[in-house]
Amino acid sequence: MSERQDGLKESDFTVGRSRMNRLMHRVSELPSRLRLAGQGAWRGKERGLAVIAGVFLASLVITTVLAYGVGLSQLFFEESLKSEPIDAKIEYARTPIENVSGWSNNTTTMVEVCDELRNEFSQFNDCTLVLGRQGIHSGGLFNFDFVVAQPLEMRAITDDANPLWSNVSFDYPEAEDAGPPISDQRAIRFYGPEAFDGELAERYRPSIIAGSGEWPSPENMTEKRGVILPSTIASEAQASVGDVLETLTFAYVVDESTIFEGTVTDDNCAGEVTVENNEMMYCRVWMTVENLTVMGIYEPWPFGNPTLPFNPIFSTWDVLTEPQRGVLMDNDHMYLGLTIDRSALPTSSTAAAAEWLEALGKDVQDGTYTDEEVELYYTDIISGTITFLNIFLGLIQIFDYIIMIPIVVLSISVLIYGLVLSLEQRRREVSIHRVIGADGQSLQGMVLLELFVMSSVAWLAGYLLAMFSVPIVLSAVGFMEFRTGDFDVNPTLSVGSTIFTALTTLGLALLFGRSRARQFIELEIEEGVRKTTQAAEPKRWLHWLAFLFGMLAVVDTWLEARGNGDGIVSNFFLEGLIS
Structure with a gap:
């Protein structure tokens, strides 16, 4: 084979390259092609503004909805931690x-269990024995x-100096x-000394109303x-701080049965038989303590996780x-109330926090404690809060997605309009390229690469x-009113969510761009160089459909404002989509 005079090799031509060489050639040429596409997009930026606007708007809306959900979950999660100072309820x-191992009714033994838990698990920074709600024993x-x-x-309080009780x-x-239907009566908790000194005390102390006593020290709480x-x-x-209560009476459960079984009766119950809304019957016995002093009055906190009774007497x-x-x-009215070092708790997402807490609970349950080999069940209050948050946030996200759908559709419409406008302006350019020998695939690649550069810049701008x-x-906190909260919210999207936004916006842009570009490239050369084009018939049916949907939303809103119930549309999802 004779050597070429121009120094070129057969592999320098497309026809003579192997598949691997063609791929390597494309990779090596990609930077220069991107540079040329960027220059072309910049020179023709006026015709590409609509494309950029469409992709930018779609990227902005989709990313905002996803990041808003992440930020809202972080904010609600950190705020919910303030509602209940106890993070974990550890029970038998x-x-x-009786006569079965694995538990103890000795307070000294259970206090030793608390000490072992704190020594063995650095995640816990406080623990106290609590006499209160019964054990759940299941997840x-x-x-x-x-x-x-x-x-x-609670049943009764008496104070000889205050008949109002x-x-x-x-x-x-x-x-x-x-x-859930657990109890409709005010509860009482009896705390150990550890609850009045340490992390638990620090968490409870701010809830005491100013000028209404204090969260006392262990010594004062015991002495008085x-x-x-x-x-x-x-x-x-x-009542006021310093009042002396002669008696305080509460009820504890000694036996239970379902309403259908009915095994708890007045004949076998030494106390009172109560029928509750949870379809259970309980035999409750009263217990009275005497000579108590009011040490403080606290502001009730908002309802949160129902694992522990809301706003009890302490x-x-x-x-x-x-x-x-x-x-x-x-009678199982015992649990260990523990606090977790919340600085070690992952707050990047509720999923990460739930995994961390699940691993901690499993480690606690795997061991036995003290010489009596007490076995424990770990009831995680924070994870339960996360479950309620996920349900609540899921409902909020539904409305976010309802709002997102029409905006994304509008963004795609703007994108398609800009793309058509851009290609119309390049009609003569495409035809001239075809005259000098360019094939359809090369022209389509040129148009799509330029579209990719513009869309990538628009997507990144919308994302940031x-x-x-x-x-x-x-x-x-109101219309055009903003206030920095106590929490540092960092709504970082995961890699998967980021890829989703990129694929959704860039993918749709390239998908519609490919179909539209093919239509223009397949035009006859004579039609492409003509200065006049045939105008497309307007889609009047689409205009009328949008008008009817708008009028339906107006009438529905007007009827609701006039007090006519749910208006025309009662389904909340359809109503949100229409409105």
Whole structure:
């Protein structure tokens, strides 16, 4: 084979290249092609502005909705941690049964379990023995055992110097309305000394109303046989700090059965038989403690996770005798209240926090504690809160997506319009390229590469603007009014979400661009160089359809404003989509 005079090789031509060489050639030429496409897009930026606007708007909206969901979950998650100071409820692994190992009704033993947990797990920074709600002994917020376990319910308080206590009601129907049907009575918790010194005390102390006492030290709480009241109860009785309560009576559960079984009766119950909304019957026995002093009055916190009773009365288990404590523990009214070092808790997403907490709970349950080999069940309150948050945020996200859909459709319409406009302006250019020998595939690649460069810049600009604006949107407290919160919200999207936004916006741009470009490239040369083109018939049906949808939304909103129930459309999803 004779050597070419121009120094070129056969492999320098497309016809003579192998498939691998063609691929390598394309990769090596990609930077220069991108540079030329960028220069072409810049020179023709006027015709590409509509394309950029469409991709930018779609990227901005999709990224904002996804990042808003992430930021909202972070914000709600961190805010929800303030509602209940206790992060974990650790109880007996099984319901206590006499002469069965794995549990203890000795408070000293259970305090030692607390100490072992803190020493073995650095994630815990406080622990106290609590006499209160019964053990659940199973996971999940939506199982039957969750509503069966009962708190210690308040019955009466007497104060010889304050007769108003006789009229105070401890009914608490709001608690049942805010969660599953567990109990509609005000609860009481008896805390160990650790709850009045350390992390638990730091978390409870801010809820004490200024000028209404304090969250006392362990010594003061024990010495004065203290009790801490929610402000709703204190105001109803007109009680104040320093009042001495002669008696405080509460009820604990000694037996239970379903309504259908009906095994709990007045004949075999030494106390009162109560029938609850959870379809259970309970035998409750009253217990009374005497000579208590009001040490503080606290502001009730918002309803949150129902694992522990909402806004109870607090006291110390030092007001109970050891036999009384043993009776409560025999009937499963015992748990360990622990706090987690929240600085170690992942807050990047609720999913990461849930995985971290699940691993911690599994490690706790795998061991036995003290010489009595106490077995424990870990009920994670934070994970339960995450479950409720995911349900709540899911409903919010539905409306976000309803809002996102028409805006994205509008963005695609702007994109298609800009693309058609851009190609119309290049009609003569495409025809001239075809005259000098360019094939359709090369011309289509040139157009799509230029479109890719413009779309990539628009997508990146929309993505960055959305990530910058979401924290500002989350700080909104009114119309054009913003206030920085206590939490550092960092709504970072995952790699998968980022790829999704890129594929959605860039993919749609290239998909529509490919089909439109093919139509123009297939035009006859004579038609391409003509200065006049045949105008397309307007889609009047689309205009009328949009008008009818708009009028439907107007009428529906007007009817609702006039007090006509749900208006024309009662389904919330369809109503949100139309409106």
